[in-house]
Amino acid sequence: MTAQPLVEPVALHPAVAAVPVAGDELLVGGVPLTRLAARVGSTPFFAYDRQRITDRVREVRAALGGAVRLGYAVKANPMPAVVQHLAGLVDALDVASAREMHTALDTGTDPHHVSFAGPGKTPEEIRSAVAAGVLIELESDTEARRVVAAGDELGVVPRVAVRVNPDFAVRGSGMRMSGGPQQFGVDAEQVPDLLRYLGATGVDMLGFHVFAGSQNLSAEQIAQAQSATAELVISLADQMPGTVRYVNLGGGLGIPYFPKDRPVDLGLVSESLAVVVGERIAPALPDADVHIELGRYLVGEAGYYVTRVIDRKISRGRTYLVVDGGMHHQLAASGNLGQVIRRNYPVLVGDRMASLDTEQATVVGCLCTPLDLLADDVPLPRAEPGDLVVVLQAGAYGLTASPTAFLSHPAPAEVLV
């Protein structure tokens, strides 16, 4: 007689193993998934777990201590309820369009705690931002001139900072956004000229912003970038028209999407940051408020993209689960949002969490393109039409970073639970 193999429900990805479960059901915000699906009334939908967002912010705040202000980058998830929730937890909101600015202001956040970064702000957006009194992070000379003109026209003193493109790059970012030629920020060597120009206008020049890159899991690289950024800002301070009151060191902390990804060592980031702030920035720039701004890290792991199996088919030995969602809502999971090599996001069958009847399956969406692949040949509990397939890590750059109009399917719902 051979020994029975030890059989466990499928939980190969650490993120799958970590989700809360009751019996067969994934719990989102404490609500069993089938109950939540009934409450939402239609699939597919995005669900964001309020408590997980709160817990993540508390964890970051505890690590940072009081010396660094925490901003939320609204672009990661601009759902108004999510932004409203975060507005009560963080110190500042970072926006990248007039619409995001309005979402941020709708929360009741003081415009002095809203910053507007990003290339290609239109003259109308700049005018709105000046009128609102938010901090405008200048990405070019042209933007600077438009801000000054809008201030003159409106009779308002614009509040500005300069986003600097440093002469160093940060390694390890999924998306690098500084160093070398960039559409982001003003090249460090051009900043002195811009500061001279700003000094001759009536704008309120507060300081500097550097955003080095997104989705970085290396605490060492993040720490190095923050330290190099601090040195750069200190070196520019002499040329400031006034004192430096604002230093935004960016963020870019990543989350684990793939089985071999390890979470960022937050302790290490905060230890190094404490040294950079305490020993370099505070003595050199005593009036400066130091900020970091995080998007993905605060909301990414709190999000679930919930789809329903519409069809189950076997094609030449391969099992396909065809779901009612797809890349038009969760582009990144399909591998088409900048990934070089496609790898599977963590997926699970949210109403068969305890099932021991497992199989290899490929989860595809309902679009007529082979690109619409949510999970390629992964171990899953055997699922049937009606079951709920869930993509994890869907809280950041999901719905609003996806081609929602492609194939004209209805928009999915979003709920904060």
Ligand SMILES: Cc1ncc(COP(=O)(O)O)c(C=O)c1O
């Ligand atoms: C200026 C700026 N701030 C913040 C972020 C948020 O980055 P993340 O979601 O990686 O924290 C981005 C992302 O592109 C950005 O460009």
